[in-house]
Amino acid sequence: MRAPLVGRFGRPDNRSWLGTMRDAVDAFVRNSPSRFAITVFAGLILITTLLLALPIARSGAGTGGTPLYDALFTAVSTICVTGLTVVDMATHWSPFGNAVIFIGMNIGGVGVLTLASILGLVISRRLGLRAKLMAASDSNPSRIHVGPVAERQAVRLGEVGGLLVTVAVSTLAIEAVIMIGMIPSVLARGFDFGTSVWYSAYYSVSAFTNTGFAPNPLGPVAFFDDYWFQSLMILAVFLGSLGFPVIFALARSWRTPRRWGVHVKLTLTTTLILLVAGAITFLILEYNNPKTYGAYGLGKTLYEALFMSTMTRSGGFSTIDMSDLYGSSLLVTDMLMFVGGGSASTAGGIKVTTLAVLFLAAFAEARGAPSMQAFGRRIPRDILRLSVSVVLWGATIVAVSTVTIAQITKAPLDFVLFDVISGFATCGLSTGLTESLPPEGKYVMAATMFMGRVGTVTLAAALAASQRRQLFKRPEERPIVG
Template identity: 40%
Template sequence: MRLRGLHPAQVIVLGFFTALALGTAALMLPIASVGPGGASFMESLFTAASAVCVTGLAVVDTPTYWTGFGHVVILALIQIGGLGVMTFATVLGMLVARRMGMRSRLSAAAEVKSTALGGVRRLLQRVVRTALVIEGVVAVVLWVRWWALGEEPLRAAWLAVFHAVSAFNNAGFALWSDSLIGYSSDPLILLPLCAAVILGGLGFPVLLELRRELRTPLHWTMNTRVVLLASGALLVLGTLFFTASEWRNPGTLGPMGVADKVLSGFTQSVMARTAGFNSIDTSQMTSTSWFGTDILMFIGAGPAGTGGGIKVTTFAILYFIILTEVRGDVAVHVLGKRLPRSTHRQAISVALLAVGLVVGSTMVLLTIEDYGLDRTLFEVISAFATVGLSTGITADLPTTAQLILVGLMFVGRLGPITLATSLVLRRRTRLYDLPKERPIIG
C-alpha cells in the first residue's frame, strides 16, 4: 500500500510500528545488553514498545541489563515516542530537506491535534522547542543536585538528561533498580521530576497557549481551562488520598516523617497520572491504594501531550454530560460554552472502548496466569494508560500475557479512536435517515 494514499491516522500507526520495529532490532544487538549473545526478541520488543509508547513497564532490570548503548536507544525511543513519531519525522525532514509535503502536514497535524494546516511548520517547531527547553532546564537542576550528592560531573549530566527526558515524556524509565525510592526524602530530585511530568502531561496545546496567553486567562480556550482545572483537582485529591491511605503502612510511608510522607504522597499522585516513577514501593501498597491508582491511571493526562489514559478532558466531559442529564438541561455547557454533540459521542466512545479493552484484557490475563484481580487489573491499566507503575508481576508473566501488554501500550499511546480510524478506509455517508425510537434507559 502506497503511503500517499493512506489516511493520516493510518500513517501515524505505521510510523509508531516502524519505530517499534527499529527499536526492537537495535536492542537485540549484542552491544545493547550486558549479557553474552544479546537480548531475546521478547525482551527487546517489550522494552522498545514500553519506551516508544512512553510507558516504563519492564521485563528486565533497565539499569543493569542494558549497556550504555542500550540506554541511549531507550532514551531515543522515549523522545521520539513522547514528541510523536510523525512530529519527529516531519521536523527531521524539515531540517534535512527544508520542506514538508501536504501528507506530512496532515499526519503531523492529526498527531498534535491541530486544525490549522497553514501553521503546522511553525507549530511543530514550537512543540520541539518547548520540549527541549523544559527538558534542558530540568536536566540542569538535576545535574547540579546529583553533582552535589557526589556523582562525577559526566555521570551526573547523563543521569540528569536521561531522567529529565524520561520525566517530561511521562515514560518512567529510571537508571536505578528501585526507581526513585532512594530519593524519597529529597525534594530537589523529586520536585523537578514532578514538574517535568506535570508539564508534559498538560499537553502541547495547553503549553503553547499558556506561553502565548499566560497573563490573559480570559482568552484561554475551553481545552486549556478544563485541562488545568481537572489536572489541579486530581493532583490535590490524589495527594490527600495516597498520604492518608499509606500513612501507617510500614512498607511505604509508615517509617517516614510527616514532611517526607506528604512529599511522597504528592509524588505518587503526580506519577500515577501516566509517569511511572515511584518513590515508594508500589508492590507494598494497600489494595485500596492500588485501586485509587487504577482510577488515576485510567483518567490519565491532558490530550496531545506525552501522557496516556482516556485524558482528563474526556473524563471532564463525561462528568458534565452526567450533570446535564441529572439537571434536566437540554445542552451540555462547560465553563460558559456549549459542547457540540459530536464531542459527546467521541468522549463516550473513547471511554467505552477503553473500558472494553481493560476489562477484556484483564479477563484474558486472569485466564492465562492468575495473580489476583487487583494486581492483574493494575498491570493492565498501567499498560493501557502508558503509566509504567507495576505491582512487580510484569517480568513473571508468560510471553502471551506480555504480548497483550505490548498491544495495550500500543493502543494506549495511539488512542482507541486513532487506531479505530486507521482501520476504516473511508467514511460512510448515509443518503437517508431512519425513523427515531427510544428504548428505556436506566
C-alpha cells in the same frame, strides 16, 4: 535505445527510485495520514526491537543478545513511553542499548500524530490539508469527523506549523532546564561529573516524556530525601502530561487567561483537581500503612502523597513498592492511571478532557440543559459521542488484557488489573507482576501498551477516512435505559 519517460509539462522523468518512493509515501500521507502515523509508529517499534536484540545492546561480554520477547517488550515500552520493564534497565543494557532507549524515549514522547506530521512534512516537503487535520485532531478530534467547527481551540488549523515548532523547542528546552537542575543532586550522591550529566539527562527525558525509566540501580529511591530532585521530577511529569497544544497556548498568551480556549481551561482545571484529590486520598488511605508512609511525619507523608498522585498521571516513578499499597489505594491508583493526562501529551489514558466532557454531560442532563457548557462555551454532542467511544474502547482493552493475563499467570486480580491499566495508560507503575510474566504474557502486555499509546482518537481517525456519509435517516425509536 528506449525513449526516456515523459513527466509533467513534457519534461523527461529522470527521478531516481528515492524520488519515486518519496512520492508514494507522499500519496499515502495525503490519502490516510492517521494510518500512516500508525504505520510509522509500528515501524519504529520494529527497528528498536531489532537494535535491542543485538548482542552489542546488552552489557557483559559473551552474554549473547536479549531474547526477542524481552527486546520487543522494551521497544514497545520505550516508543510508547510506558516505563514498564521486564529486565533491569540499570544493568542489562550496554551504552549502545541505553543510547537506543534514550533516543526512543524522545521519539515516543513527541507523539504519534506529531511524529507523522513531521515525517510527512520532511518527505513531501509540504504539509497538506489532511495532514494538518490529523495534527490538529488532538485538540479537536471532531475535525476528523465533521470538519472545522466554530468554537475556539488550543490549536487552530493554520497554527499546526507553529505547533510542530513548539513541540521541538519546548521538548528540548524543558528537558535541558530539568537536566541542569538535577546535576547538583546527582553529584551530591557521590557520582562523578560524567555519570551525573548522563543520569540527569536520562531522568529529565524519562520524566518529561512520562516514561518512568531509571538509569541507576535504586531508581528514584536513591533521591527519597532530596526534595529538590523529586520536585524537578514532579514539574517535568506535570508539564509533559499537559499536552503540547496547552503548552503552545500558554506560551502565546500566558498573561491573558481569558484568551485560552476551552480545551486549555478544561485540561488545566481537571488536571489540578485530580492532582489535589489524588494527593489527599493517598494521604488518608496510607498515612497508617507501616510499609509505605506510616513511618514518616505529616510533612513527608503529604509530599510523598503529592509525588505519588503526580506519577499516576503517567509518570511511572515510585519511591515505594506498589505491592505494599492497601487494596483501596491500588484501586484509586487504577482510576487515576486510567484517566491519564492531557490530549496530545506524553501521558496516556483516556485523557482528562474525556473525563471532563463526561461529567459535563451528566451535569447538563441533571439540570435538563439542552447542551453541555463550559467556561461560557457550548460543547457539541459529537465530542460526547467520541468521549464515550474512547472510554468504552479503553475499558474493552483493559478487560480483555486483564482476563488473558490473569488466565496465563493465575496471579491475584488486583495485581493483574493494576499492571494492565498501567500498560494501557502507558504509566509504568507496577506491582512486580510484569517482570515475572512468561513470554506469552509479555506479548499480551506489549499489545496493550501499543493500543493504549496509539490511542482511540488515531484509530477513529483512521476508520473515519473510509466512512461514508449517510444521506437518509431511519425511523426513530427509544429503548428503555436504566
